[in-house]
Amino acid sequence: LCPALNEEIPIRLLYLQVVLGQVCGLATVKQSELRLTDTLDIIEACNGSLPRYPKPARSLATAKRRLGLNVDDFIIKRPIxxxxxxxxxxxxxxxxxxxxxxxxxxxxxxxxxxxxxxxxxxxxKIHCYVSLRKSLQRFFLRADFVKNFQSMSARARADGPLQDHEYMHDFCDGLAYGRTELGLERLKLADGTVADVQIRRGPTHTLMSVDIGCSMTINVDWFGIIKGRHHSTGGMYITFNNLDRSVRYLQHNVHLAMNIPGPKEPSLEQLNHLIEPLYEEMNELYGGVRLPVHGREEPAALFGAIEMRSCDLPGSRKFEAFAAHGHKHNPCFFCCIEYDEINDAAGYDVENFVLRDEWVQIKAAFASCDARTAKAKKEIFTEFGQRWSKFFELAGWKMSGCAIDYMHNFYRECQVLCRRHNLDASFVVGITKDMFMGMLVDGYLLDKPLWRKLEATVNSIQWPSGIGRLPSNLADHHNFAKADQWRRWVNIQPTILYIVWRDASDHIRSEPPDIPGNASSKPTFLQNLREIYEVFLFASIAERILASKTISMEEVERGHRYLRQCCTEMLRLGVHMVPNHHLAMHYPDIFRLLGPVYAWWLYAHERFNGMQEKVPHNGKANGEMELTLTRWWVLRQRLLELLASFPADSNPKEHALITRILSENKRAAGTLRAHLGTTGTSLMVPRRIKKATNLRALPHKNIYPLLLDFLHTVYPNLSIANEMNLDPSCITFSSRQSVKIFPMVVNEGTRFGSVMDKHSSAD
Structure with a gap:
């Protein structure tokens, strides 16, 4: 990984100082090369000569290459x-x-x-592609990646899938995990049907049954990278489901396959050209490749497959080459409802849904590919809502592997999506936001005094400092900017609305406030506050159950019943429904296949987009900006791999340099040093806490005995006694001098405040 390990320690230390000064600091390329050559001259003057082999590098590019930080070696620049x-x-x-x-x-x-x-x-124009196979080679040479990479065969259950009452903790507990059959090839048969045909003799194997089976999730999402003008770049991320969920979405464990060049989102035909190298590598991984693995003497056979696609609604429709969610005849890729049925009871009659046949859809996709005329393609699209994607040639690629992202579906839509696709915002609005905006705001269920009361109630809530806050100006600005804020709102909306709508006898009144005379449009749904309150209550209960970190199928069905009741009550009241209401009716099938929502919602991927949005670039079009972003992503990973590759017996000064970078103050948020600090240490605490805490004076009277019991558990070989003990052979646990309270701790980059900290009203 690092050719510089074969060079002398002073030379290697110089490379580190110069390269890290340019990568992490403010040094320019010219300044870095001057420092490199000047220091080499000093070493030569002191020692009489420089090493002859390998000859020391005198350019920054060569020094980066010796340290393994020349990221262009890992990026394929494809002319298009x-x-x-x-x-x-x-x-x-x-x-x-x-x-x-x-x-x-x-x-x-x-x-x-x-x-x-x-x-x-x-x-x-160039299209930057990062080889998946080369990234896997790097990842599997890292000790931490191999340690956290959980073998599928070791997790296989002898007694079959989980029962409905048993809890699912991650994607590995879903039916889709490791079920991809190997040794198959997707072929179009003589009668026009398509099938996955076995091409190898012997028993059929799955990802679950091989030594190293790699289950992957793919995501694509577009984001803006230029302020003041429209330029959408699409990040395509691959995560590895074998990794524990606590480390799966760390940036150094995520493969960025490509940044799709802008300025506009590509059409499906353009996207098919861009995904060709990924398709070829996925075919190769499906057949098995041999890679060196940390801790093994010989290369091991690795098989891989994409078992889940998790995208927002427009992104998922592109991956599946399916019609948009506003299509008149095919708004849903799970069942065969019409768009008009979204506002009809048939759109929520789950037991009578006519589900789509996946092989019929795949056959239609191949027929669309073979169609000679635009008219023939349009006829197939009108009937089946299906077009062609290169991914349909992958064995095992079925529409059931596509998740409905819970974050966008339940909480909010992305307004950028509406502008990007020239859609009415109601087409992709989330359930929670639709209820808030469509009923509370556009339905005029709160007048000005009630909005002031709602704002005051929300602002009086004491939030834990580890989570986000709601806006403090809801009386004037009736909206939330982020999905996480919509999530917090749906948690508290029953309590807030009860406080706002209750009368003197603490009952919800039935009559809403008067509609303003200058209202642009009057609400058309039944305005009974008691019945509307029940709708909000059902939605909150459903969200509380379905958005759990661990969940059983029995709980999924229970939460889904509340969600169905919410939707049917909205229909009865005459509230206009949106596609996300219907799509949520397919939650039980998705949970059963993919596990709890924490395994497939898009909070982590939205964070990846946010990280790339902040990367400085030169503003040049035709793929140049996307190349800069891709270099930045790979460089972050390579630098961390470099720091992890130094042997334990390397020079202490090298360790000191690495430690200094890892322990650098994190106030420079968004920089590479901040990232390395949060990934290099699992827990950070304040540097200086001057005064000890009197445990007896805390409002929680049982803190002292609880801590004493904890010490007995952690140190069973020590004789630790309370402060009333008189035995001199025991260690006294003082209630006044033994403990200091931290105002906050940082775990994996997330700050958690203490309830005892009085320095900020936010804590």
């Missing part, structure tokens, strides 16, 4: 057409007579004149 995104090799570009794309009716360009290039040509 500026319009259709078709791939052209550099050799093909050099042979083209014209810069025009060869695809029929495409007006894109393939190359531009570049006087600085030896060939005189440069790609007009």
């Amino acid at each position: 057409c500026t319009v259709c995104f078709k791939f052209y090799s550099l050799d093909a570009i050099s042979k083209l007579d014209s810069p025009n794309c060869l695809v029929r009716n495409c007006k894109g360009k393939v190359w531009v004149i570049d006087k600085d290039s030896a060939a005189g040509r440069a790609p007009a």
Whole structure:
């Protein structure tokens, strides 16, 4: 991993200081190279000569390469057409007579004149791809990754799947985990049907039965990277379900396959060109590859498959090449309802849903691929809502592996999605936000005094400092900006609305406030506050049950019954329903396949987008900005791998340099040092706590005996006694001098405040 380990310690230490000064600090490339050459001259003057082999590096690029930090070695820059995104090799570009794309009716360009290039040509647009196989090679050489990578065969249950009363803790408890059959090939048969056919003799194996079976989740989402003008970049992330959930979404354990170049989201046809290298590698991993693994003397066979796709609603429709959620005849890729039935009882009659046949949809996708005319493709799309995606050629790829993201579905929609796809906001609005905006705000169920009362009640809540707050100006601005805020609101909405709507006898009154005379539109649903309050109560109960870290199928069914009751009551009241209401009716099937929501909702992936949005770049289009973001992501991973690769017997000064970087103050939020600090230490506490705490003076009277019992458990070989003990051979646990209270701790980058801290009203 690090060729510099073969060089002398002073040279290696110099590489570290110079490269980390440029990567983590403020040094420019020129300043770093001057420091590198000047220090080498000093070493030569002191020792009389420099090492002859390997010859010390005098450029920053060479020093990075020696340390394994030359990230371009891990990024494939693929030239593509500026319009259709078709791939052209550099050799093909050099042979083209014209810069025009060869695809029929495409007006894109393939190359531009570049006087600085030896060939005189440069790609007009580039697409950056990070090899999944090379990333897996790096990951499996890390001791921490291998330690946290849980073998599927070791987790296989001898007594079969979990029973309905047993709790699911992660994706590994779902039916989809490790069930991918190996040794198959997807073929189109003579009659037009499609099937996964066994191509190897012998018994059928699954990811669960092989030595190293790698279950993966893929996500794609678009985000803006330029302020002031529209430019959407799409991050495609792959996470590894074998990892424990506590470390699965750490940035150094997540593979960034590509940043899809903007400025607009690609069409499905363009996306099919971009995913070709990933498709080829997934086919290769499905057949098995041999990789070196930390702790093993010989390379091991690794099999891998994408067992889950977790995206927002528009992203999932692109992965499945399915119609948009506003399609008249095919709004749902699980069942065969019509769009009009979303506002009808048939859209919530779960027992009578006509579910789609996955193989019929796959057959329609292959037929769409083979269709010669646009008219034939349109007929298939109208009937089945299906188009072609390259991923349909992967054995085992079925629509049941696509999750309905709970975060976007239940809490809120993304307004950027509405603008991006030119959709009415109601098309992708989340259930909680639809109830808040469509009923409370647009239904005028709160007048100005009631909004003031709601604001005062919300602002009086004492929140734990480890979670986010709600806005303090709800009386004037009736909205929440983030999904996490909608989540907090749905937790407290029954209590808040009860306080706001109750009368003098502590009962919810039936009559709503008067509708303002200047109202732009009057509500059309039945405005009975008692019945509306029950709807909000049902939604909160359902969310409280379904959004649990661990859950059984019995609890899923119970929470789903409350959610169905919420939807049917909204229908009865005449409230307008949105696609997310119907999609939530398929929750039980998704939970059974994929486990609890913590295994597949998109909070972590939204955080990845936020991290990339903050990366400085040069503002150049045609893939240059996406290349900068991809380099930044890989560099963060490579730097952490470098720090972990140093042997235990390396020079103490190298360890001191690494320790200094890891223990750097985290106030420089968003920098590489902050990331390394949060990943290098699992728990951080304040540096200085001057005064000890009197445990007897705390309002919690049982703290002292509880801590004493804890010490007896942790140190069973020590004789620890309370302060009333007179035996001199015992260690006295003083209630006044033994304990200090931390105002906060930071665990894995998340700050948790103490209820005893009085420095801030936020704690």
